[in-house]
Amino acid sequence: MSDYGHDLLFGSFITPAAGAAQQVVDLAVTADRAGLDLVTFQDHPYQASFLDTSTLLAYVAARTQRVHVSANVTSLPLRPPAVLARAAASLDNLSGGRFELGIGAGAFWDGIEAMGGRRLTAGQGVEALREGIAIIRDLWDTDTRGGVHHRGRYYEVDGAKRGPRPAHDIAVWVGAYKPQMLALTGEVGDGWLPSIEYLPRGVDSLPEMNARIDEAAESAARTPSSVRRLMNFMQPQFAPTSRGPLNAPGDAWPEQIAELVLDHGISAFIIGGDNPAMIERFGAEIAPAARELVARERDR
Numbered sequence: 001m002s003d004y005g006h007d008l009l010f011g012s013f014i015t016p017a018a019g020a021a022q023q024v025v026d027l028a029v030t031a032d033r034a035g036l037d038l039v040t041f042q043d044h045p046y047q048a049s050f051l052d053t054s055t056l057l058a059y060v061a062a063r064t065q066r067v068h069v070s071a072n073v074t075s076l077p078l079r080p081p082a083v084l085a086r087a088a089a090s091l092d093n094l095s096g097g098r099f100e101l102g103i104g105a106g107a108f109w110d111g112i113e114a115m116g117g118r119r120l121t122a123g124q125g126v127e128a129l130r131e132g133i134a135i136i137r138d139l140w141d142t143d144t145r146g147g148v149h150h151r152g153r154y155y156e157v158d159g160a161k162r163g164p165r166p167a168h169d170i171a172v173w174v175g176a177y178k179p180q181m182l183a184l185t186g187e188v189g190d191g192w193l194p195s196i197e198y199l200p201r202g203v204d205s206l207p208e209m210n211a212r213i214d215e216a217a218e219s220a221a222r223t224p225s226s227v228r229r230l231m232n233f234m235q236p237q238f239a240p241t242s243r244g245p246l247n248a249p250g251d252a253w254p255e256q257i258a259e260l261v262l263d264h265g266i267s268a269f270i271i272g273g274d275n276p277a278m279i280e281r282f283g284a285e286i287a288p289a290a291r292e293l294v295a296r297e298r299d300r
Contacts, residue, residue: 002210004225006267008257008294010287011038012279013072013232013272016051023274024051025063030276032064034283039064040072040102040270045079046111054079054087061095069095072232072270073102073175073193077117077125081132082148082157085139089166097168101136102193104175105129120154126180128154133172133188140166173230182209186216186227191268195232196245203245206264230268231260236278246271250281254289261294 012031014024028039039060043053057069069091074084084101092099105125106112113119120128131152138148139162147159173191176182177198185192192213199205214224233246242248245256246269260266269290271282 002207002265003262003298004227004229004265004267005298006225006228008261008287008291009037009230009268010282010290011036011040011067011268011270012282013040013042013234013270015272015274016041016053016056018049018051021051024056025060027274027276027279028060028067028069029063031279031283032067034280035287036067036279036283038070038100038268038270039067040070043071043074043079044108044111045075046108046115057099058091058094061091061098064098066098068098068100070100070102070173073104073173075106075112076103076129076132077106077112077120078115081135081155082139082160084132085136086164088136088170089140089164092166092168092170093164095167097166099166100171100173102173102175103129103133105181118154122178123180124154126184129174129181130184130188131155136172138162140170171228173228177209179212182212183216186213186218186222186224187220189227191228191230193230193232195234197232197234203260203264206266210265228267229265230270231266232270232272234272236271236273238278238281250286253286254293257286257290258293258297261290262297 014027031039041053041056044050053071061069088101109119131154135150135157142163142165147161148157150157171190173193174185174189175193176185213227217224236246238250239247242252
């Protein structure tokens with residue numbers, strides 16, 4: 001058992017297709033009306049067929065009422081951390097506290113370099129992300145006097161004024177798969193945000209990967225439960241027979257979700273697929289049933 005005790009979140013992972021901009025927004029509005037907790041979009045600024053994610057997040061926040069919005073995940077190499085901090089806090093204030101910060105060290109380095117970003121090795125990317133998260137949190141910290149000073153290997157900030165203060169404590173969710181990134185997540189992250197399709201052995205990878213996060217959290221004098229475990233399911237299906245998590249008959253989904261919560265500590269479930277009927281059923285039927293199952297087991 002590795003249930004970390006978090007409340008359950010349910011969300012959608014919508015493709016930010018530039019050629020179907022209205023459909024993208026409509027899917028986000030559908031998620032909001034269906035009662036989902038999150039609407040997320042991948043962030044690939046070098047992909048010309050995608051809308052700019054930061055602009056899209058602001059537009060969707062204005063078109064929705066209660067759902068939280070996040071990149072899944074922000075490409076830090078193309079978004080300077082001090083500027084990203086102000087943008088995040090601004091959108092959080094404008095939306096009434098509905099922004100969360102999914103963030104990653106970067107991928108597709110050819111595309112990043114083509115857009116003017118620095119090409120980094122995997123290890124350099126981890127350290128740059130560590131520096132970036134520290135700068136972002138310092139900019140949000142308006143209780144500390146004086147400006148922000150950070151002279152790192154990858155980022156320098158010298159006297160930047162703090163603020164604006166976010167409307168709520170923005171969660172920093174890290175997209176991570178490799179050992180160094182998992183350790184960073186445990187040390188400084190508020191959440192771990194991978195996709196199940198990219199785990200080396202699918203669900204069987206979770207005990208080992210969770211353990212790396214837990215060990216790093218404890219080494220940093222944090223509790224493992226301070227790191228929420230989220231999961232993207234990029235190819236969910238209401239399949240006639242069970243082929244894996246969220247690729248099964250719809251009435252099996254709540255039990256599969258409960259098992260992932262109670263046995264592996266996953267507490268946020270984000271589905272791709274751009275299917276409005278699936279989004280509606282996920283929010284109206286599956287999420288309440290899964291919450292009921294988990295609450296029942298936790299009470300026991």
